[in-house]
Amino acid sequence: xxxxxxxxxxxxxxxxxxxxxxxxxxxxxxxxxxxxxxxxxxxxxxxxxxxxxxxxxxxxxxxxxxxxxxxxxxxxxxxxxxxxxxxxxxxxxxxxxxxxxxxxxxxxxxxxxxxxxxxxxxxxxxxxxxxxxxxxxxxxxxxxxxxxxxxxxxxxxxxxxxxxxxxxxxxxxxxxxxxxxxxxxxxxxxxxxxxxxxxxxxxxxxxxxxxxxxxxxxxx
Amino acid sequence: xxxxxxxxxxxxxxxxxxxxxxxxxxxxxxxxxxxxxxxxxxxxxxxxxxxxxxxxxxxxxxxxxxxxxxxxxxxxxxxxxxxxxxxxxxxxxxxxxxxxxxxxxxxxxxxxxxxxxxxxxxxxxxxxxxxxxxxxxxxxxxxxxxxxxxxxxxxxxxxxxxxxxxxxxxxxxxxxxxxxxxxxxxxxxxxxxxxxxxxxxxxxxxxxxxxxxxxxxxxx
DNA sequence: CGCCCCTTTGAAGCATATCAAACCGCGTGG
DNA sequence: CCACGCGGTTTGATATGCTTCAAAGGGGCG
Numbered sequence: 001x002x003x004x005x006x007x008x009x010x011x012x013x014x015x016x017x018x019x020x021x022x023x024x025x026x027x028x029x030x031x032x033x034x035x036x037x038x039x040x041x042x043x044x045x046x047x048x049x050x051x052x053x054x055x056x057x058x059x060x061x062x063x064x065x066x067x068x069x070x071x072x073x074x075x076x077x078x079x080x081x082x083x084x085x086x087x088x089x090x091x092x093x094x095x096x097x098x099x100x101x102x103x104x105x106x107x108x109x110x111x112x113x114x115x116x117x118x119x120x121x122x123x124x125x126x127x128x129x130x131x132x133x134x135x136x137x138x139x140x141x142x143x144x145x146x147x148x149x150x151x152x153x154x155x156x157x158x159x160x161x162x163x164x165x166x167x168x169x170x171x172x173x174x175x176x177x178x179x180x181x182x183x184x185x186x187x188x189x190x191x192x193x194x195x196x197x198x199x200x201x202x203x204x205x206x207x208x209x210x211x212x213x214x215x216x217x218x219x220x
Numbered sequence: 221x222x223x224x225x226x227x228x229x230x231x232x233x234x235x236x237x238x239x240x241x242x243x244x245x246x247x248x249x250x251x252x253x254x255x256x257x258x259x260x261x262x263x264x265x266x267x268x269x270x271x272x273x274x275x276x277x278x279x280x281x282x283x284x285x286x287x288x289x290x291x292x293x294x295x296x297x298x299x300x301x302x303x304x305x306x307x308x309x310x311x312x313x314x315x316x317x318x319x320x321x322x323x324x325x326x327x328x329x330x331x332x333x334x335x336x337x338x339x340x341x342x343x344x345x346x347x348x349x350x351x352x353x354x355x356x357x358x359x360x361x362x363x364x365x366x367x368x369x370x371x372x373x374x375x376x377x378x379x380x381x382x383x384x385x386x387x388x389x390x391x392x393x394x395x396x397x398x399x400x401x402x403x404x405x406x407x408x409x410x411x412x413x414x415x416x417x418x419x420x421x422x423x424x425x426x427x428x429x430x431x432x433x434x435x436x437x438x439x440x
Numbered sequence: 441c442g443c444c445c446c447t448t449t450g451a452a453g454c455a456t457a458t459c460a461a462a463c464c465g466c467g468t469g470g
Numbered sequence: 471c472c473a474c475g476c477g478g479t480t481t482g483a484t485a486t487g488c489t490t491c492a493a494a495g496g497g498g499c500g
Binding site for chain 4: 361421422
Binding site: 039059061086110113115118122125129130132133173 | 335358
């Protein structure tokens, strides 16, 4: 699953709830492809997506990339318990974020006994990571792609037409596969009438058979 | 990296430190192979290893297994923020654990303002999971095995002779590979003089060239 | 001491990666 | 508004790393 914020809570309230109402937040805009923070940088700020989408990833020295998570509106990201970011973060599309300082968030959380909110946040991330390890370690390509589609579908609250903010390369680096393999899986799903691409787009698609996809997914 | 407890803190003090000195702990013994708790079961207890070793894993319906972590003496495991275990846990060898109820731990942590200790614990697990996703998604078999050996080496504080409490199958299910591939990697390392097997054992070995292994590892 | 299971090694197969090229949607600029 | 060009995507052909299948070896536990 994607790391997801509780959808019943309005976007505006989430950071405020964590930090207490006194936390000052400013908003900021990033263009498509722009870096929000880098791996190893000091973790000064915490972010919440107002609109747009974000990827966070790790790189190996030779350029291999593992995308850890995609973040969508409402999601909090960039929070570190330690002092440094352990991922790089970039905007997938034009993205507006709300920003608060990590220090303020931490101090307020501690002083107001709201550390359990942080615990809940980290736990949510951990759960996602645990599921993703199973996917990366033991699932085949069709299972991975099916799971990915259902994950996005759930994140977007089962829309009629699903819009993917990320490229095939991003999906590949999230699922531990290559662009070509992603494309082949999606083509197979299309041929099997599991999905349909909207008009002639490559990033807007309809899940025709969620049950069929779930059967392919091989979940636990 | 393995999820690891701070080695400077004696085994006896760790759970007590988290829960406060008033937390009652009893100890329990598990024979090799015995299940400690199962995925989906209610998470009543929290465990700390006194001696021995433990694996935690998820299973797919068809039996594919992903081992999430190995736990060694001093490690805390089985703590859940939610009500249910998300893994199955089994003793790798004869293992003695200290047990405390999760409820007590949670209540004490909250009432005494020690939630941040739980946060630190979950964060440690998250960090390990993040690194492991990179390994599972983007590293080849030699890199995975080299990283695994160095991880155990560090956990055991760089001993002259490293003792593996887990089988090749366990290693394979931890690294997302097969038994045969693990064996071939280890044989290659032996032929390349990177490691040496102690006497004629398969689970006691010496790291002859940690630098060489680190070079193979392709870390970030 | 002996059996069983773990491990190693070899041979063959397969899923996914790699290499290659055509297609096409989209943004740009004329 | 349309032509153009580019990057992203698809599709095909080939390569390869890891798995699967198979069998022998060997260590440790009962």
